[in-house]
Amino acid sequence: MNKGILLKACVCVFFSVVLLCEALPTPPPGTDPKRGGLLGQRTCSQGLYPSARLCCLNCPAGEHQVSPCSSDRGSSVCSECPMGTFTEHSNNLHTCLPCTRCRPDQEEVQPCSPTNDTVCRCKSGYFCALEQPCEVCQRCRSCKDGEALVKSCTAHSNSECAKTPTPGTPTKALWWILGVSVFAVGGVFCVWVYKKRNPWLTCLPSPSPGHSQQGATGHGSLEIAQNAHNVMVDIPLLPSEEPRSDGSVNEDDPGLGSSSSETSLTVQMPPPPACPVVFRCPSARNDDDSLLVPLNGEKSLKLCFEYFHVDMESKVHKRFFRSLDLSDNAINNANIEDRVYELLGVWLQREGQVATLHHLLRKLRDLDQNRTADSIVEKAIDNGHYERVVIPPLSGKSDE
Incomplete structure (x- = not known):
């Protein structure tokens, strides 16, 4: 019973809100004071501004709008900017912009005109950084004793001073060179010691299990010995053995045998470790x-x-x-x-x-x-x- 009453009350409230919203007056397009006429700009191309249902031409630089046009894409009624005001670009402003007045700590570089604002800069001995709002000009820095002027003060940058090096004292650049050299030599030495203690760092082709080298010549024996040295396996080099006329093998032969004028060896080497090289690039930021x-x-x-x-x-x-x-x-x-x-x-x-x-x-x-x-x-x-x-x-x- 309670659920039925609650449902009916919700339905009544919903329909009341709908009827109230429909009863509210709808403002005509382009009359919203908060939007400032932005909705009307959707139908006008660049260089035009909306007025009622028309698109009017902007006033040229140095003038302002007195009244809009009377025909579509027609010219507005414009007037020149009075003394002390300006507009730098074509516009539909009702009044021109007031010219900037230089502060007491500034000097005028270019006077104001109907098409350009006043250009001011800090007086000599003062500066104002370009990347900051110039509210107050700051006094230029003076170099102290033991300092030399590196860069003079300008209207937009402070003076730069550097300490004068005393005779016989290494300069800052020399200290940097010495420091980098010491770190470089130390790094090379550490890498060399680490490799000596860890011979598996050398990446070698990994032979398949059970791979053997047979019929090695004198050159092959040197190659096998070198590979064995790299993987910490000691293999003695055997001298060449001449076969006897009856085809028998010398009793001093250590069991390897020889079927030709050169020694034949079979070497079992463990595969060296793989050395994968992984290149990872940071992903680009997609929230910029x-x-x-x-x-x-x-x-x-x-x-x-x-x-x-x-x-x-x-x-x-x-x-x-x-x-x-x-x-x-x-x-x-x-x-x-x-x-x-x-x-x-x-x-x-x-x-x-x-x-x-x-x-x-x-x-x-x-x-x-x-x-x-x-x-x-x-x-x-x-x-x-x-x-x-x-x-x-x-x-x-x-x-x-």
């Missing part, structure tokens, strides 16, 4: 982000921007976009709700055809955001935007 291949070119990369917006924590945004060499002005002026889409779009326009998903994932992993990167990779593969190239492992074989 560089093996991801887009299935629809640049469209696959744009469709993955949604996963960065959903999975990446907001507290990581500034560090992530700084690692992509975006200026603080661009980051701070971006719309908070659409910051990820807008800044990734700026990065994509700047990089052009060299932009890859692998580059974005590597920046996340450098910031210890491995879980976020793994989630983005999984969604990109599951939704058919990317696939991973599988490299088969190389297996070694042994000769027996």
Whole structure:
């Protein structure tokens, strides 16, 4: 009785949920604020952007969009970037990007123009490493007493100093040469001693059981003696015995007999051990982000921007976009709700055809955001935007 009531209640709840979901309004395609219009981009080729149901041409570099086109593949209404702003590539931005202002510890190398951002560098005596976000210029290192300048300081690298060797003191290179020589001689000596104590290390052709050598000449006797020495078997060399005229054998003959002018020997040798050589190659890693291949070119990369917006924590945004060499002005002026889409779009326009998903994932992993990167990779593969190239492992074989 209780089971019947429970089953009826579950059926009622299920149908209630279905009716509620059908009653919810469905937003029109391309109006999802979180996607930032990415769905509409599926129907527009490169150099075009979606507007309603049309594909409009991007504005050229140095301009921004005022209003979209009125016909399919038509030109947008564009306006030149005002003073203090720029756009480096063709775009559909509503406003131009603000120019970077050089900090007090920097000097201006190239002023801002409508098509190029300001180029700044550290002042003389200061540097900022290229592989790190240049937030503060650091003072160049000065060589101390007993050190010599090896490399001068530049705007992107520190000075390099080395200790000055005193007269009569071996240099570092000489110590390396002596150390390598000692290890090499010691290794050769150890191998020689090991082989002397283990003669079975020598790989010899393994004769079949019961194999014998008969009718050995003087040259054959030397060969047998040499083989016997290699396998630690002592076999005496017998002198040649001339047969008598009556065909009898000399009584001093040790029982081996002789039917010709040369001694005939039968030697029983144990087979030497086999020496298999096994080559094993490490299997290739199939979890490397560089093996991801887009299935629809640049469209696959744009469709993955949604996963960065959903999975990446907001507290990581500034560090992530700084690692992509975006200026603080661009980051701070971006719309908070659409910051990820807008800044990734700026990065994509700047990089052009060299932009890859692998580059974005590597920046996340450098910031210890491995879980976020793994989630983005999984969604990109599951939704058919990317696939991973599988490299088969190389297996070694042994000769027996």
